[in-house]
Amino acid sequence: MIRYALWRILQGIPVLLIVASITFALLRFLPGGPFEREKALPPEILRNIEARYHLDEPLGRQYLRYLADLARGDLGPSYKYVGRDVTQILGEALPVSLQLGAVAFVLCCVFGMAMGLLAAVWRGSAADRGIMLLALLGVSVPSFVLAALLVLGVGLGLGWLPAALWEGPRYAVLPAITLAALPTAYVAQLTRTSVIEVIDLDYVRTARAKGLSELHVHLRHVLRNALLAVVTYFGPLLAMLLTGSFVVEHIFAIPGIGRFFVTAVTNRDYPLVMGVTLLYAVLVVAANLAVDLLYGWLDPRIRLGGREA
Amino acid sequence: MIGPRPQAWLGLLLCVALWGCDASSLPPPAGELRINLGTEPPTLDWARATDNISFLVIEQIMQGLTRLGPDLSPEPALAERWEVSPDGRTYTFHLRADVRWSDGVPLHADQFVYAWRRLLAPATAAEYAYFLFPVAGARAYNGGQLSDPNQLGVRALDARTLQVRLEAPLVYFPSLTTFMVTFPARADLIARHGEGWTEAGNLVSLGPYLLEEWRHEYRLVLRANRDFYAGPPTLDRIVGYMVGEASTALVLFEQGILDLVRLPPLEIRRYRDRPSYRHKAALRGYYYGFNTRLAPFDDARVRRAFAMAIDRDAFPKLLQGGELPAAYWIPPGMPYHNPEIGVRFDPAGARRLLAEAGVNPARLAPVRVVYNTDQTHRLVAETVQAQWQQHLGVRVELENREWKVFLKELTVSPPPVFRLGWGADFPDPDNFMNLFTSYSANNHTGWGNARYDALVEQAAREPDVGRRQALYDEAQRILCEQEVPIAPLFVGAINLAVAERVKGFEPNAMDIFFLERVRAE
Secondary structure, three states, rough: HHHHHHHHHHHHHHHHHHHHHHHHHHHHHHHOOOOOOOOOOOOOHHHHHHHHHOOOOOOHHOOOOHHHHOOOOOOOOOOOOOOEHHHHHHHHHHHHHHHHHHHHHHHHHHHHHHHHHHHOOOOHHHHHHHHHHHHHHHHHHHHHHHHHHHHHHHHHHHHOOOOOOOHHHHHHHHHHHHHHHHHHHHHHHHHHHHHHHHOHHHHHHHHHHHOOOHHHHHHHHHHHHHHHHHHHHHHHHHHHHHHOOHHHHHHHOOOOOOOHHHHHOOOOHHHHHHHHHHHHHHHHOOOOOOOHHHHHOOOOOOOOOOOOO | OOOOOOOOHHHHHHHHHHHHHHHHHOOOOOOEEEEEEEOOOOOOOOOOOOOOOHHHHHHHHHHOOEEEEEOOOEEOOOOEEEOOOOOOOEEEEEEOOOOOOOOOEOHHHEEEEEHHHHHHHOOOOOHHHHHHHHOOOHHEEEOOOOHHHHHHOOEEEOEEHHHEEEOOOOOOOOHHHHHHHOOOOOOHHHHHHHHHHHOOOOOOOOOOEEEEEEEOOOOOOOOOOOOOOOOOOOOOOEEEEEEOHHHHHHHHOOOOOOOOEEHHHHHHHOOOHHHHEEEEEEEEEEEEEOOOOOOOOOOHHHHHHHOOOOOOHHHHHOOOOOEEEEEOOOOOOOOOOOOOOOOOOOOHHHHHHHHOOOOOOOOOOOOEEEEOOHHHHHHHHHHHHHHHHHHHOOOOOEEEEEEEHHHHHHHHOOOOOOEEEEEOOOOOOOOHHHHOOOOOOOOOOOOHHHHHHHHHHHHOOOOHHHHHHHHHHHHHHHHHHHHOOOEEEEEEEEEEOOOOEEEEEOOOOOOOOOOOOEEEO
């Protein structure tokens, strides 16, 4: 198991290298540079700036310099936020996104799986149709619409919860709901389908025949076996939720890193774009590894490392 | 089922306790002003800041030799008075004796010399270093041709006297020294903290307010400087939140959490009649430029015809933000503004001009108008498109571009017609008129006129108000009536909502927040 995990981590390194290289190349192909300004700069000033950030060097040199810095864990200075390093910027913003993402992830797991399980158990009933309608809404309503509705309805209209800002646990509720809505709906649909597949299998009947309670049967036997498909989705979902969302952070004024996925590109802040892209890639790799390890626990038939059939 | 353990109950209790306390949902206490900055200030290093948000904060914590008064003319600040030599090239500033930095160190003329050298040093790579290019030797030093900073035209004659030698006379130099890049700086602090010298806890300044907290991308707190040389300011604290979404900021305003926010365009109509609404025309021009190197815009008559076929009264009705229709270039609120200048809306005259230039609108290839992607720019472009099609009978195609792509295109191959704007850096017409000199990097029209260049240069040196007015009038007539490389459309406006508990705040055309004498009850 540990050997397998180590092997997977090693495999992640070339993945990150490819991501870094592609991002580097794509950014340089984008028309318009970081110091293209509405108020044009005199040539000598532009030269000074390019020298400061080594943008006057040939692209190959810049690329090698970038990789060398990266190997030392240095993501470079931000072009937009003068005097601050990308590492510093991400270090300050990431904890906020992690907190919010974790809350959204828990919401997503609990409500998504509960909705899916109930819909499957009561399949064909009005409750099933109600839950699936809700899931359909969750998948189709864009987050900026939901966010605006929550800010105006719950925040301003009812005044039950803060409409925006980031001052304490209450402030996480509306953004976490917005962030979780779509994946919750998706998890509910996935869970329902998977549960329906196993709910009539022999082992479930055996469990019932043993005299176990319905709750026990559903949670311990049905759901656990139905989880594999859902868990596969958890990897990318976790990475997505933990890296925040531009829309949610923008509307609720939350100082997370989601905003940088958009603003860094519009500002052509190359080091910051590279930083957030790599961070996202690391999280995807790590989350997928965690999911693979989880498989082994959920279904002992899956042997990690591929030594046995 | 196992019962919840004691830790779980404790955790629940803690959650409930935290649930109840959130300071910022309460109305702010008297003496505290909460404003929306909108975004994170990219830096508080006044030598390297270039944007409005940084400027807004820096203006509260720092001062320069001079500062803008309520009427936007330069007033004494750290310099209590100054003299100009008879040749107009040497300015001598006398500093106040009673100014101390927030760590108790007295103000010294050397701190200006250091700051200006730092601004101009190539290694600093300051984008706005060019604001001091009028100083003798500055451009050469910044460009690397001059390596000895001692040869720069800035010297401390003694602790309280700063002498500045200019390349050429410049009548608006005391306006320039109101701008943040000219503020003094402390070599010892920058050496001690490195890049982190602008963080809360490290930043030492001397303005009416001091930096207390800076939570990046979220909130910035300023507190009163009790030792401010002009006496303590009226507010105890200013809290600047960085709420990016204007409609969220407005919700927080309506809940009493924020005191001062910018109104999103769609909300102006709803706020227009409320006492909290504040509005002011800004020193911000919006224009359409013609690429004068491309036919048919290589003919001044065609450009004039297109400028005459725009009914500028349509824009305020369209945009609803208190914009002013403008066919002139120097905006109202700026000295030497002249409302008489500019072409009048005259569709018949425009068609005659086109005919005179030999242009048959029906046979003319579609005119391409390019703007950067934005709701307002799209509305304006569609209006202009409709007017040109209706009044001139030409076909017009609109194209939009992402901002940086658009800027690149302007420098590499400007489209036949493009939209741009210009906001004043300092309230002197040179800042606007300089833009369209043949050598300006901001002139994307490809147009150059020796007479215009000479008039603008002469006006920058002309101390006599009447003669300066005549020079700018003539230059503006060339720009807006005769040659027409640009068609000014309107002057932008500032639209704010200010809580009723806030007294003494008025917006000004430079969009600077003067908060020193504002009260929050």
